[in-house]
Amino acid sequence: MKKLYSIITAVSLAVSGVLGVYMFCQRFALLHLGLLYDELYSMATAFPGFSWAYIWREMLLKDVNLPLYNFILYGWNHLFPLTPFYMRLLSALVSAATVPLVWFLAPRRWSPIQRFIFTALMAGSFALVQFAGVIRAYSFAVLAVSAFTLQALSLLDLLSTRKKPSTKRWAAFFFTGLFAAYLHYFSSALFFITALLIFFYACYFKTGRKTVFWGTAAVFACWLPWVYHTVTLMSAPGSSWWYATPPLQASFEIAQFLFGSDRLLGGLVILTVLAGTSILFAYKKTLLLRTDFILPLGQNLILLGVVAAVSHKYNLWLDRYFLAAMPSFLLLLAYALFHLQARHKILIVLLPLLLMGWIGEHWEFVHNAKQEPTGLKNALTHLTQVEKRHTLLVDTAKTGYPTAALQVMYTFYAPKNYALELIPLTVQNRELAFTGEKLPVLIPVCSVQHLIFTETTYGLEEAREPLIFAPDICILSAKPGRIIEND
Known part of the structure; x- marks a missing residue:
């Protein structure tokens, strides 16, 4: 034994x-x-x-x-x-x-x-x-x-x-x-x-x-x-x-x-x-x-x-x-x-x-395992190659990272030498989303909760269904909505 x-x-x-x-x-x-x-x-x-x-x-x-x-x-x-x-x-x-x-x-x-x-x-x-x-x-x-x-x-x-x-x-x-x-x-x-x-x-x-x-x-x-x-x-x-x-x-x-x-x-x-x-x-x-x-x-x-x-x-x-x-x-x-x-x-x-x-x-x-685990690459490809956007709003409130870092993070997947300006979304500049050239709003870490948070905080409503890229990135085309104060 x-x-x-x-x-x-x-x-x-x-x-x-x-x-x-x-x-x-x-x-x-x-x-x-x-x-x-x-x-x-x-x-x-x-x-x-x-x-x-x-x-x-x-x-x-x-x-x-x-x-x-x-x-x-x-x-x-x-x-x-x-x-x-x-x-x-x-x-x-x-x-x-x-x-x-x-x-x-x-x-x-x-x-x-x-x-x-x-x-x-x-x-x-x-x-x-x-x-x-x-x-x-x-x-x-x-x-x-x-x-x-x-x-x-x-x-x-x-x-x-x-x-x-x-x-x-x-x-x-x-x-x-x-x-x-x-x-x-x-x-x-x-x-x-x-x-x-x-x-x-x-x-x-x-x-x-x-x-x-x-x-x-x-x-x-x-x-x-x-x-x-x-x-x-x-x-x-x-x-x-x-x-x-x-x-x-x-x-x-x-x-x-x-x-x-x-x-x-x-x-x-x-x-x-x-x-x-x-x-x-x-x-x-x-x-x-x-x-x-x-x-x-x-x-x-x-x-x-x-x-x-x-x-x-x-x-x-x-x-x-x-x-x-x-x-x-x-x-x-x-x-x-x-x-x-x-x-x-x-x-x-x-x-x-x-x-x-x-x-x-x-x-x-x-x-x-996915070759691209985040939808950011596909989202930026759509914005730059399909919509030909050079400026967009970004909801930074839930990103957890400083604006200086976001500029690099979000342009990492943009075409080389492509002029892309990211503007942090605020209550003061929210009108950029529905006036003039109507800038799209990029929402990282996107979920139903985050989408509701963005819309109620900045007074935006969906002009059409948001574009979803993978489970975590979405693009919002907005129209004026009502701002709800958060306690």
Whole structure:
């Protein structure tokens, strides 16, 4: 029987390795796709026609997104052409680099199998593969969260033996945390949550309390100016938050986005219940000392609590935001799989089965992937080639991006050397839509709610049916309507 278990384990690990390598390579399979709406903004912040000072002043300081990724992308653009392929390549390379990183940063006490399981999950996660090449900060945030989480486990190993971690180890942890803090708000939150958990353990072990407290305070002090800046922007009169999916519906969508179909989710729920029950019975007296389990569990639970609290004001239940938390989710899943393998060796077969399920999700995504995921290219082609427009109004109220960035974003798909002027739609200039040459109104992030918002806010009515391009862009031909004041 022991020999049979060994054969099953060896085959499962070998198959998982092959599947992990396949998904690792798939990070470079979708670099040819067109740009998502948010990616257009990232491209605008790397536009070679603007100086960095202009981009900083007119785009980044007028946007709530953290700026570090845009700074990195601007530098990358000075090495490679500003094309979707090369801009995607940067994110894909960082996503790929995360896989060997987690292998080498894993705590020394981990067995080769535990190290392999976590690395295979990081390589094979279809959500990480799907967003590997997206021209946003997600791949960088995943790398940063992976790094400081594994660094935290190594720090906790030293604290548990009453040994003081070296200054070099602490500096690496806090530097990685500062890096994460300026990439994405979820990676920021996860770093401070991780530091808080380390502080609790430092108090318990009576070692390193001052270092973790003052080091975290220093990172927070460096991060605070941008938080103040963001709160100021979000609190300004007329500002609004466009995302309003009900939390329960959004939670289910997030789970599907991160882990797959209903069948996969059901299997993971069963696995979690089995592993959780086994872990509680096996380590009920020493559970708090199982940092491989407690750290990612604490990260996830506290993050969900923070998101729930903030969402009373600004709804943050958006699937792609949680990509930054994937290392924590997968670390918890890896611990569950390793525990089941250690106590019930045959259950190692769950690892290749999960990876095969994720490959199936990836194939479905590739099959349904659109060359141009946003309708902006087709909308601009229609306006410039069919209607021969050189000037148009743009409803910028729900775009979330500064006007300087929009001019680049919306002309990215316009014909080369085509003179195209974009005028932000306001109550004062709304008459341009129905007098004179009757400028069309381009509405990005278009939905029924956004269309109603535009019409009631600016006193416009549909002169004819809006032209819809893909699910997110529409062009409104307007006539005078009644302005409705928003409370």
